[in-house]
Amino acid sequence: MIEREHTYLRLAVDVAVLTVREGALAVLVITRANEPFRGRPALPGGFLREGEDIPEAAAREFAEETGLDPTALHLEQLKAYGAPDRDPRGRVVSVAFLAIMPDLPLPTPGSDARGAAWEPVDRVRGTLSFDHDRILDDAVEQARSRLEFTTLATAFCGAVFTMGDLRRVYEVVWGHELDPRNFSRKVINTPGFVEPTGAHKTSEAGRPAALYRAGGGTTLNPPILRASAGG
Template sequence: MIARPHLTVGLAVDLVVLTVRDTRLEVLLIERGVEPFRGRLALPGGFLREGEDLLDAAVRELAEETGIRGIDPCLEQVRTYAAPDRDPRGRIATVAHLAILPDLPAPTAGTDAAGARWEPVRAGSPGLAFDHDTILVDAVEQARRRLENTPLAAQFCRPEFTIAELRAVYEAVWGVALDPRNFHRKVTGLPGFVVPTGEMRSPHTGRPAAVYRRGPATALNPPLQRPA
């Protein structure tokens, strides 16, 4: 049996950083300043350095390319992408990381990024560099599952909020319109998710709405499932 040479593979990290801004789900993108794909939009990321942990590399690359720092406790892995032709520079695998957080600042481009900005997550392929369209789709789906199973959506609301304001976060991330009555019934029936303050808020139009705050729950049981 003839022994085949071991394959040498480069290792990189990519980041999908999501937020809700003006009731839209947005993703942090950079404009590549170097080849390959110079001038194309891409996810922030880059190669591991000698002796560097994956998480450390992800935090460093995000800070270097966008100026955003301090989100490392919220990063979670999506999966590893290692298709043979995913990178024209050679056989390079990347480990994608996800963070979905409120109140993230405007980015500042650095290192090999010619620009950095928030872009709405749209249906269909936005034409990102490498295989970043696929990574973005997978990460958004993971974020949507997070909203099914955890009270994460409440973090995107003010300390005191109405159920309609909470529903707007779910609609932005899930990308679907939700029935207001059904949503209200399900959310207020989940133990520890939201707690009534006893106050009412009068909107510009319509009837006054009850005001809530975040409850103590760290997981939603049963999960708040998306419409089919």
């Protein structure tokens, strides 16, 4: 009946960009240049603009804060966070995104830009601004789950990768080791996951590994389930 039972607000978009780096799960963290939380770490993000769709805003924020091209980036929406007091500037609802990319060097490693840097997830946990710690937790859990049921792991790798590379993604994200031999078979027997390139990588030590690229599929059938924690 009363038609003013609503409130105007601003919509923010925050992106948890994950990668595997130096054997650990890392997240892209910026140091805030403005109040609130000036000088404190936070996830990259910003406000939605006029006429802009939400995924568009997420890609733009990613590009602005990293200087990288977002077109090849895996970017998926997580959920919206809207506690009334989550932002001291006023009513701000944030739509959080999960992004996955290979371990690329950031173009401006602390020079002029807002200082985006890779940080191990375990190191930043509990230190982020706003409710970004919760967003990060949700993003990590989403990534863990996605590895079970989708081909997301290839998004952590470059254009070509070895079975060992792909397996290390699983091991780092899930936090436990996998049998290399069984893993290899499972991946190869899952249609659409990887395609052999025919080339081999003759690197550091050991027998040269076959190189693969990402396959056309997105869902894993059968899934690669985590070891059940209770069994």
